[in-house]
Amino acid sequence: xxxxxxxxxxxxxxxxxxxLHLNAAExxxxxxxxxLSIRTESGFYQLSxxxxxxxxxxxxWEFELQTSGDSTFAKYETLYQGPDFATFLSGLPNGHYYxxxxxxxxxxxxxxxxxATVTATVKHHSLAFALSLFGIGAIVFALxxxxxxxxxxxxxxxx
Amino acid sequence: MNFSLPFFNFxxxxxxxxxxxxxxxxxxxxxxxxxxxxxx
Amino acid sequence: xxxxxxxxxxxxxxxxxxxxxxxxxxxLGIYWGKKAKDMDGYMLAGxxxxxxxxxxxxxxxxxxxxxxxxxxxxxxQLGIWGMxxxxxxxxxxxxxxxxxxxxxxxxxxxxTSGDFIRLRYGKKVWYIFLIxxxxxxxxxLISMGMAGGILMNALSGIPYRLGMTVILSVCMIxxxxxxxxxxxxxxxxxxxxxxxxxxxxxGAVLYSIDLDTVYQDVLKDKPMLLNMLLPASIMAIFNxxxxxxxxxxxxxxxxxxxxxxxxxxxxxxxxxxxxMWLPVPIAAGFIALTSSSLGINITSPDMVGPLMxxxxxxxxxxxxxxVVLFSSLASSIDSLLAATADLIVEDIFKKxxxxxxxxxxxxxxxxxVIVGLTFLAWLVCMPRIGTLATVLFFAGPMVASTIYPxxxxxxxxxxxxxxxxxxxxxxxxxxxxxxxxxxxYTASLISATLSIIVTATFARWKPAEFNWLKLDESRQA
Numbered sequence: 226x227x228x229x230x231x232x233x234x235x236x237x238x239x240x241x242x243x244x245l246h247l248n249a250a251e252x253x254x255x256x257x258x259x260x261l262s263i264r265t266e267s268g269f270y271q272l273s274x275x276x277x278x279x280x281x282x283x284x285x286w287e288f289e290l291q292t293s294g295d296s297t298f299a300k301y302e303t304l305y306q307g308p309d310f311a312t313f314l315s316g317l318p319n320g321h322y323y324x325x326x327x328x329x330x331x332x333x334x335x336x337x338x339x340x341a342t343v344t345a346t347v348k349h350h351s352l353a354f355a356l357s358l359f360g361i362g363a364i365v366f367a368l369x370x371x372x373x374x375x376x377x378x379x380x381x382x383x384x
Numbered sequence: 385m386n387f388s389l390p391f392f393n394f395x396x397x398x399x400x401x402x403x404x405x406x407x408x409x410x411x412x413x414x415x416x417x418x419x420x421x422x423x424x
Numbered sequence: 425x426x427x428x429x430x431x432x433x434x435x436x437x438x439x440x441x442x443x444x445x446x447x448x449x450x451x452l453g454i455y456w457g458k459k460a461k462d463m464d465g466y467m468l469a470g471x472x473x474x475x476x477x478x479x480x481x482x483x484x485x486x487x488x489x490x491x492x493x494x495x496x497x498x499x500x501q502l503g504i505w506g507m508x509x510x511x512x513x514x515x516x517x518x519x520x521x522x523x524x525x526x527x528x529x530x531x532x533x534x535x536t537s538g539d540f541i542r543l544r545y546g547k548k549v550w551y552i553f554l555i556x557x558x559x560x561x562x563x564x565l566i567s568m569g570m571a572g573g574i575l576m577n578a579l580s581g582i583p584y585r586l587g588m589t590v591i592l593s594v595c596m597i598x599x600x601x602x603x604x605x606x607x608x609x610x611x612x613x614x615x616x617x618x619x620x621x622x623x624x625x626x627g628a629v630l631y632s633i634d635l636d637t638v639y640q641d642v643l644k645d646k647p648m649l650l651n652m653l654l655p656a657s658i659m660a661i662f663n664x665x666x667x668x669x670x671x672x673x674x675x676x677x678x679x680x681x682x683x684x685x686x687x688x689x690x691x692x693x694x695x696x697x698x699x700m701w702l703p704v705p706i707a708a709g710f711i712a713l714t715s716s717s718l719g720i721n722i723t724s725p726d727m728v729g730p731l732m733x734x735x736x737x738x739x740x741x742x743x744x745x746x747v748v749l750f751s752s753l754a755s756s757i758d759s760l761l762a763a764t765a766d767l768i769v770e771d772i773f774k775k776x777x778x779x780x781x782x783x784x785x786x787x788x789x790x791x792x793v794i795v796g797l798t799f800l801a802w803l804v805c806m807p808r809i810g811t812l813a814t815v816l817f818f819a820g821p822m823v824a825s826t827i828y829p830x831x832x833x834x835x836x837x838x839x840x841x842x843x844x845x846x847x848x849x850x851x852x853x854x855x856x857x858x859x860x861x862x863x864x865y866t867a868s869l870i871s872a873t874l875s876i877i878v879t880a881t882f883a884r885w886k887p888a889e890f891n892w893l894k895l896d897e898s899r900q901a
Binding site for chain 3: 266267268269271273305307309310311312313314315316317318349350351352354355356358359361362363365366368369370372373374375376377379380
């Protein structure tokens with residue numbers, strides 16, 4: 226009896242492991258729906274993801290979104306953990322940003338595999354360009370005020 | 385060069401105050417128009 | 425799509441609010457509508473609107489779903505400059521104030537902005553103007569119908585199509601019954617609700633969070649939002665200002681109010697309305713910047729305002745937001761329905777096809793046009809194509825190109841029809857190119873710049889000699 230149990234034990238352990246492993250493997254990998262390489266001149270963008278169509282989302286799944294300044298994610302920051310399928314980022318300075326997302330089982334905190342990495346490049350418009358448009362706008366605005374003011378003065382005078 | 389915290393503070397407080405003034409002014413104008421029967 | 429967090433109010437509360445507001449607007453519309461005895465009454469509220477109602481209607485109409493939804497979005501995308509940039513749209517009202525006086529003087533019996541363009545520049549310019557104006561009016565209407573549906577859905581779980589249908593049909597019903605009387609009367613109540621609501625929500629948020637923390641958190645997570653030299657925002661400032669001026673200057677929504685106000689009221693009313701509107705984008709917008717501090721995930725920038733208000737203030741906050749948004753939507757949808765219908769009835773139906781039509785028949789036609797417009801808008805809103813709302817931004821360069829044909833046309837004898845024609849064509853074209861090549865935050869700016877150059881150049885080198893008396897059609901008859 227004992228011998229038999231001893232023989233069975235590794236098999237039992239193996240089965241448990243396999244089941245656990247299967248469970249983890251069942252966590253599907255989210256897929257980014259936005260472009261994997263984002264370029265922006267305004268410093269804001271939305272990241273969004275979904276599951277492949279074959280997957281039926283479950284209530285206890287959530288997502289972990291990480292960002293890093295380098296593509297290896299040697300140093301990373303968790304940007305978001307929760308059930309939403311998107312996040313909106315803004316106010317970013319010039320630079321390269323990397324993002325990846327994975328599914329996490331909320332109860333056991335077992336993570337799934339990482340998604341493909343999104344590379345975002347923020348390069349703001351040049352300040353000279355922005356300021357010249359600002360200047361043109363200021364002139365056009367001043368002229369508009371001038372047209373209305375002068376016109377009204379003339380109207381009052383002729384009456 | 386950043387906007388300062390006091391400026392941020394001022395912008396928001398001033399807006400809320402201006403709006404409150406707007407509500408009061410609108411009511412005053414309403415009662416004046418009602419009294420002079422010049423609503424429309 | 426399950427992009428949104430779970431709703432804040434339950435659908436029953438949502439339906440009760442919706443029902444109360446709908447009944448109130450319709451009842452008031454029918455009640456006030458009894459004042460409308462003739463076409464002047466129906467289209468222009470008797471041309472005798474006083475200061476209180478005049479101010480409130482300008483203010484409430486300018487507060488649209490865009491002000492309460494887009495201002496927080498601007499704050500989130502473009503930072504402090506973004507909020508200020510949005511506020512500059514108040515200059516549309518400020519600068520229209522003297523125009524309102526001039527319009528009333530030149531055209532005491534005028535009906536629409538189309539009337540002015542036709543009499544001032546002739547048919548060719550008028551056709552282009554009508555296309556721009558109706559395109560703008562219709563996209564504005566659609567964007568608000570969709571915003572209404574999305575908001576009801578996000579705040580209280582009322583299905584998108586139902587919410588959208590209810591808000592469009594409520595506005596349609598009271599506009600049909602009451603004409604501009606109903607629109608202006610309800611606008612007064614709606615402007616009070618909007619202002620008080622924004623003050624309460626803004627004040628409560630200010631009270632419940634520490635602005636210092638918010639500032640530090642934004643500095644850490646979204647540093648460029650506090651930067652004075654964020655290039656996109658710097659460009660957006662005058663772009664938004666000129667977009668606002670273009671919207672107000674050309675649109676019949678504002679012209680019909682200028683005609684409707686009593687002599688001597690228009691200038692004052694528009695100026696005061698500008699001051700009342702100026703703080704709304706900032707008071708409603710800054711709430712978006714608190715998301716970092718509260719650790720709330722923003723999935724989509726256009727929902728940030730209502731979402732944050734609901735999160736910070738809970739159920740009461742969500743109810744106030746619901747009522748404020750419903751009011752700001754209704755106050756603009758009704759105005760837009762009335763003014764666009766007037767433009768179609770007066771300019772297209774009467775002036776192009778049936779010049780001899782009787783006044784009574786004209787009013788019936790008005791009703792059909794309002795119903796038709798609502799139905800069309802409803803059809804386009806049905807599929808909930810989110811990106812359609814951005815079509816409104818397309819209209820930016822188009823309306824900005826009309827600023828100078830209008831402004832110079834009102835004040836300069838020598839502004840010519842060729843100038844107006846090419847200003848609209850070149851301005852709109854170049855603006856649309858800028859929209860795609862540089863970014864939406866430059867389109868109106870480029871368009872207005874070209875429009876001013878073209879209109880002024882023609883006035884200088886190929887001047888017209890316009891007789892102002894031609895604008896007063898009642899004199900010729």
